[in-house]
Amino acid sequence: MAAMDARGIDPRALLAVLVTHEHTDHISGLRVLLKKLRIPLYATAEVLERLRWDGVIAPDQEAFTVEAGRPFSVGSLVIDGFDTPHDSVHSVGYRVQTPDGRRVAVATDMGYISDGVASVLTGCDLVMIESNYESGMLSVCDYPYYLKRRIASNLGHLSNDGCAKELTRLVRTGSTRFILGHLSENSNTPEMAYQSALTALTQCGMHEGRDFLLQVARRSAPSEMVTL
Structure with missing residues (x-):
């Protein structure tokens, strides 16, 4: 609320509120927000069940089930949920289409770019994509070994290199605006994430400001407003 x-x-x-999955860093404050605003919640069936079981949402909370590949509407927006490979009960990203046909996608918490994710992101005007960790920093940070393995697995998070590779594909297929998100505090820095993406994009002949716009979402403060 303060960020808004x-x-x-x-x-x-x-x-409405759209939930990607049930991990704590994605639902912190959800209970208070829903109680104050009394607005609908959208999430997959598995996530809704977990949120109810854990007492995160009230029994009488208005909630709608998201199914990957089945678009739904919120106001004038058409929204598609799509599966992301992550170690939760069910993790999804969202693609939002405006009445004039512009598309925005949010894709975080994924160990790799699956064919399904790539298909949904292709052609979006704006993509917020995970750039969670820098491989070298992850290997030497103070996380326990099991957590490092989890993060770097196919059901973990997307690395700077993995993100950069996908950005080079997306810019060639027409996407021009990118926001790097979900950066780790312990195994990444905004500068590293930005430089990794910028280097990959410039090496394939693209120029920032002409062919693409690139920014990094802030971890714990509101980012700049983006206007399509």
Whole structure:
């Protein structure tokens, strides 16, 4: 709520909340938000069940089930949920289409870019994509070994290199605006994530400001507003 206030957004303008999965870093504050605003919640059946079981959402919370590949509408927006490979009960990203046909995708928490994810992201005007860790930093950070293996697995998170590789594909297929998100505090830095993506894009002949726009989402503060 404070983040919305900081950007001049009236929380009462929110029409719904879309949840990607049930991990704590994605649902912190959800209970309070839903209680205050009384708006619908969208999530997969597995995630809704877990949220109810854990008492995160009230028994009478208005909730709708998201199924990958089955679009739904919130106000004038058409939204597609798509599966992302991650070690949760069910993890999805979302692609949102505006009435004039512009498309925005949010794709985080995925160990790799699956064919399904790649298909959904192709042609989007704006893509927020995970750039979670830098491989060298992950190998020497103070995480326990099992956690390092989990993060780097196909059901973990997307590395800077994996993100950069996907960006070079996306820019060639027409996407021009990218936001790097879900950066680890312990195994990445905004500068490393940005430089990894920028280097990959420039090496394939693209120029920032002409062929693409690139920014990094802030970890713990509101990022700049983006206008399509």
